[in-house]
Amino acid sequence: MTNRKALPPSSPLFSSLPDEVIVDCLARVSKSDYRSICLVSKSFYSLLSSQEIYAARSHIGTTEPRLYVCLYLHNKHRWFTLAEIKNKVGLVPVRLSSSDPPALLNSTTVAVGSEIYKIGGTVNGKGSRAVFVLDCKTHTWRCAPKMRVSRVGAKSCFLDGKIYVIGGCMKKEEKFKKWGEVFDIKTQTWKPLRRPSDDALGSNLKVAVFGERLYVITKYNSYAYDPEKGRWLSEVGFEDLQPIIGTQSGGIEKVMEDITTGPWCVVGNVMFSVVNRKYKWFCSRSGKWLVVEGLDGLCEKRGLEYRCYCTIQLVNYGGKLLIIWQKPALSLPIEYNIWCAVIRLEERMSPQFGPQILGEVERQSVIVARGPMSYKLSNCQCVSV
Known part of the structure; x- marks a missing residue:
């Protein structure tokens, strides 16, 4: 040419x-x-x-990956996209072409291609079965078929053309019989998802996709669902769960405790989390959490001296690790700043220390300056547009 x-x-x-x-x-x-x-x-x-x-x-x-951030203030959700300018990042308001859906609290969101599904939650204190879809190409909302039951604070993920929604049932009789359901994007229909065993999963659980399987992880148990076989692998033993829970004796309980008590995400086939106030990744070879090298300066910016720096979120940002955290503003304790950092990841093998992951901060800055304490970071989703 x-x-x-x-x-x-x-x-x-x-x-x-x-x-x-x-x-x-x-x-x-x-x-x-x-x-x-x-x-x-x-x-x-x-x-x-x-x-x-x-x-x-x-x-x-x-x-390209595009991060959508939802902030909640004065009973209203406001959506923003993340803009990258030189070595900084910032939020740009999203101009919606349609009216906003009801302000659903404690809903679960999941990205599917260029769309974000907002599922369940509460309206005026009542649980909802509603499902709304934000088209990130046209910035319009539309309604999707409702769930079979109301769910509040459920967990969700996308796998093989289907959305899996687990937990969040408000009625005790539904926690066992209707604890999970699946939405087929192609047929636009909901179907029940049976429990992996007779054990109750509880409310403190995480869901994630590794490879072609759905993982449900609680503090005491871990389950993997194979959609092709239509069964839970925990029913045939834990040997297929070793890539996620490790192989060392006693490692299962430790991993489950760590990832169910803090924010985490999956980039590629590697799990990242915040463990003991450090950014770490889980090494399946050793069954241990290892520190992401090169992020010591970022930990200092987080302000580890504050114990209320909460609402940290980790997001898979097109193969990079995106970290969002908040900490009180130095000038006024009733206000806080929301920070964001984009981290490039590199895997390497050290002759002395073995497998390592190096994190390089590409961009970082305050994306919300001196926001009121009532300003809540509702959720973040990375779509492809």
Whole structure:
């Protein structure tokens, strides 16, 4: 291919090309430049907000991770996207093209491609079966089929074209019979998901996807669900759970206790969490939590001297580890700052220390300055757009 000087978007020659050619060209441009390109003409704005541009980006593999953050204040949820500028990150308000759904508290959210599903929660103190979907391409909300039962504070994840929702039942008689259900994206139908055993899972549990399996982890037990076989692997022993819970004697209880008491996420096939106020990853070879090297300075910025720096969230940000935390503002204890850092990860083998993961801080900054204590970080989801 010969090198030619790129034509500016305002060029009459570029604008005269067929829409499909323009879409193919613009699909190769970073999403961060779309706001400027939209100012060129109304036709460009229409193309960049169309389904065709997203289909083209998906086809040629140029989709990018985009973090959506939901903040709750004065009985209203407000959505933002994370913008990266040089070595800093910041929040940009999302202009929704449709009316907001009801302010559901304690709902669970899960990202599916370029959409965010908001499931269950409470409205005016009552549990809800409602499911709302935020289309991050058009920034519009729509209703999805309701769940079979009301759920508050449930856990959810996406695997193999289906959304798994576990826990959150408010009625005691439903905690055993209806503790989980599955939503098929293709058929738009809900079906029950049977429990792995007669043991009660309790409310303090985590769910995650490793490879092609769904893992449900509690303080005392761990279960893996194989959707292809349609069964829980714990029913045939724990030998298939070793990649997640380790192989050392006594390691199972320790891992379960650590990951059910703090924030965590999965990047690739590696689990990351905050253990003893340190960012750590779980090494399946040794069955131990190991410190992510290179983040000592970031731990200091978190302000470990404060015991109310809570609401730390860890997010898989397109293969990178994204950390969000809050700590009181130095000027006024009734206010706090919300920080964010994007971490590039590198696995390596040290002849002296064995397997290691090195974290490099690419960008970090305060994304909410001096917010009131009533300002809650509701949830974060990373979509592909």
